[in-house]
Amino acid sequence: MRTRLITALVAGLPLAASAQSQFNLTQGVTDISNRVYDLHMTIFYICCIIGVIVFGAMFWSMFRHRKSKGRKPATFHENVKVEIAWTIVPFLILVGMAIPATSTLIAMEDVSESEVTVLVTGSQWKWHYRYFDHEVEYFSLLATPRDQITNRLDKGENYLLEVDRPLVIPTGKKVRFLITSDDVIHSWWVPAFAVKKDANPGFINEAWTRVDEPGIYRGQCAELCGKDHGYMPVVVIAKEPAEYEAWITEQETIQREAKEEEQRLLSMSMSMEELMELGERVYLGSCAACHQPNGQGIPGVFPSLVGTEMVKNDIPGHIDIVVNGKNGTAMQAFANQLSLREIAAVVTYERNAWGNDTGDIVQAADVNEYVNQ
Amino acid sequence: MSTVVGEMDHHDHHHHAPSGITRWLFTTNHKDIGSLYLWFSFIMFLVGGSMAMVIRAELFQPGLQLVEPHFFNQMTTVHGLIMVFGAVMPAFTGLANWMVPLMIGAPDMALPRMNNWSFWILPFAFAILLASLFMEGGGPAFGWTFYAPLSTTYSGDSTALFVFSVHIMGISSIMGAINVIVTIMNMRAPGMTYMKMPLFVWTWFITAFLLIAVMPVLAGAVTMVLTDKYFGTSFFDAAGGGDPVMFQHIFWFFGHPEVYIMILPSFGIVSAIIPAFSRKPLFGYASMVYATAAIAGLSFLVWAHHMFTTGMPVFAELFFMYCTMLISVPTGVKVFNWVATMWRGSISFETPMLFALAFVILFTIGGFSGLMLAITPVDFQYHDTYFVVAHFHYVLVSGAIFSIMAAAYYWLPKWTGHMYDENLGRWHFWCSLISVNVLFFPMHFVGLAGMPRRIPDYALQFADINQIVSIGGFAFGLSQLIFLWLVIKCVRGGEKAPAKPWEGAEGLEWTVDSPAPYHTFETPPQVK
Amino acid sequence: MTDTNSNPAPQRPDNGRVVRRLLLTVVCMFAFGYALVPLYEVFCDITGFNGRTKNEQAAANTRAVDTSRTVNVQFITRTNSGMPWGFAPEVKSVRVHPGETKVVNFLANNPTGGNMVAQAIPSVAPGEAALYLNKTECFCFNQQPLKAGAKTAMPMQFYLDPDIPEHIHTLTLSYTLYDMTANATPDVLAQMQPAN
Structure with a gap:
């Protein structure tokens, strides 16, 4: 090199x-x-x-x-x-x-008929993909471990350009992206497609591509969107149409079953240990970017979760802010991003970690009850 | 600086100004105020430069080593604001203060008291901006372009201070511009018709009109940000019927003319220096004036080329692409004129000339990348990558700042009465020239290869080039200390400068003694 | 600050006039910065620049339906963060002939324990198509109140202007729902009053 x-x-x-x-x-x-x-x-x-x-x-x-x-x-x-x-x-x-x-x-800017439509939504600091013609939607988060970023582990080949769930599109078909944002302006960019389009909150933008080569294509958010702007990559996998069809059908089934499974599991209670373990994982994946791994937040920017009134005494308020987010701040609504179990676990975790030690246990059923009260 | 004063006083027989700090606080003398502006801008250059050093140090390797991303964003934001509003613009105002009256044969600026004010509010503006970095939650972290809603709903509490300080900077610039316009319109010596004015005066005249036209628009934009954030208006919030993209339209309506505000005076400086050291009159004076005016006029029609990816209809993208491409015609005319001025001249290479020549070449490279960026379909690939960073640093650092350096060397003998150390000047030049290219040229490559701007950490394939860039950055930063040393040395003493130290120099400023007496042209000279 | 008498230098007397004119320019340009807001809106209304639909009731279609072609109209719904309502279109897309009037229902429910008010903000892609989307009735014209735990179907009646350009085959209408409870107008709040 x-x-x-x-x-x-x-x-x-x-x-x-x-x-x-x-x-x-x-x-x-x-x-x-x-x-x-x-x-x-x-x-x-x-x-x-x-x-x-x-x-x-x-x-x-x-x-x-x-x-x-x-x-x-x-x-x-x-x-x-x-x-x-x-x-x-x-x-x-x-x-x-x-x-x-x-x-x-x-x-x-050829607006002729396209065969696949994907709604791409940016938020701080992740992308969300929703297939218009299928019941498939998911978030796509940076998959590079925190330890690589902080130099405690060797950096992998696709450092900062890898996600947990890439977008999948078929080759040889015209794909239309509808791009928007939940909070600030982001920009969805895949250099290999020559597509870069801003995601403006409250407005939708269009972009198109037709990929001929199957493969994995990597890009990044291209508009300064706050603290972790450098950590929201875009990864797209282009598959042969048949493979793509199989994949999307499978995803539809998986996502439907996951929802049913969730309802079925509502009656089951998890132990404190299970909740704390799952909660920590969810916390580090979805919350630690702002509230920091030690829960202290960044003074004046992201609030601390240690010993606050809400964490100590207000379970409904705590569930509410995780489920619905807080308008006009970086605190997003996690109702669509996390399962009921995960929300329950992360709330339990936050109420018992870092010396909060309230002893409160929140179960998926409690969250479900709150959401559908 | 006080040493300069001492020297000046020594040569000035009519001077009754108070001495010490009050002299500088209450001064209405254009030369004093010019010096204040120049020193202030140099200090800001070093402050903004140290922030660039933080940025380059963090980017030396992939991964997070020195600073957190939130602080990194504050550094990029405040670096940009300080360099634009604290270094480049005040340096040009300082040069205008010093040189415009001397060049047009006026005894002072037309509005000397306002002149004092327009300088003395500046330190407060930047004190506020810098102080905001120490607030809980830190200073502004939304980029110097402060796009809504990142700067409104999602910004920290330092936003109010940011808005306030931008307002003060704006007021200062507007007062400075009014002063320049009135001076040029009303205080030219008899016989100094418009088409006899030196190009530096012409370019500043046009710049001042641009300032008057667009600084109020910036003031409006920051005020809207302020009211959106704190007073419940919805200019840029879709929920209340606003549009975040509209912010970008308003901002860049200011922002693009602002870019020319930072380069037109450079054109004037280079148009003075190249003929002086080619010992040949400037080629195409009239076309230079018209080209400057054309650039200024076109600058109001191109703002949306910063926004091609926001999702504009094709007709708008085409319109802004064509207008932007057109700007390269008058800009090209200027470059061709400078080359023609050198052609069959008798060229010598003192430090001002070296910087001016580097300006022409490196600014033209920045112009080429600007032309590439104008092409909408490829701009989709370049937009918000390091290619853009390389482009605007070529035009602003090796463009605007090199021209300011050239001006400083060119007029230092006039300001201090001493010749600067030519050897040291050459060292400064060659160190700066090499390091600035090591710093910014490879940025083109990482940008094309896909590295976005404003990120504290990057993928591994960008690592090698970033390392080289950082080394160039540190070298460029250190090279500027040579300049500081040289100026201090020149202020304190050195070979006595004659009234006209440069053989081929033209203009009224060389008819007065060096250093220029405290009061000059109290009886207007007669220009033939 | 325009006092120039103290200046010892001889100068022409009209500095004040130039300064006044320049200051007037400054004030005008500041005002122009604000005037850009309505100008931008007017410009968008004329050109469809930002894809915002006309947020007012259009006159019913009086022109012939163009049955020679159909346009696929897609619906996307989103809720802003902090907005707990469920919000979805009854159908994902409809195919319409230009000029043909259609009604599409949007379903909303308020799962919370409090009365709330929402406002839907439309956006159309491609932006150009916004000019040809005429709504004769829409929930998005007004704030929508919904009592605690209530459900509702909100209708939108629209037709596409028969002048819609040939190259537009697909038009996507997106609604983002914002929580307006804190900024609700009194008449909207009054609609929920009997419940309390």
């Missing part, structure tokens, strides 16, 4: 840019992304040519027309013909650039 880097630096930008490498735009796997790449290279080369001419003239005079060589300065200070020429010629070059740019842009 290091030798490649040095080679590229020595050889200068043109070589680095022409190689398919970590130094240039990805060509991607869609027709659009290839067109974008070609456009990028075209304009880059035009800039290089202009650069060579302009800087060439400049260096020429720097070497030839210097005082130390005894040059006597000329006195000319205008030339209408030349000035008109270097106004018109750049303009024509621009027109030449604008033509392919316009046609690529129009091709990108």
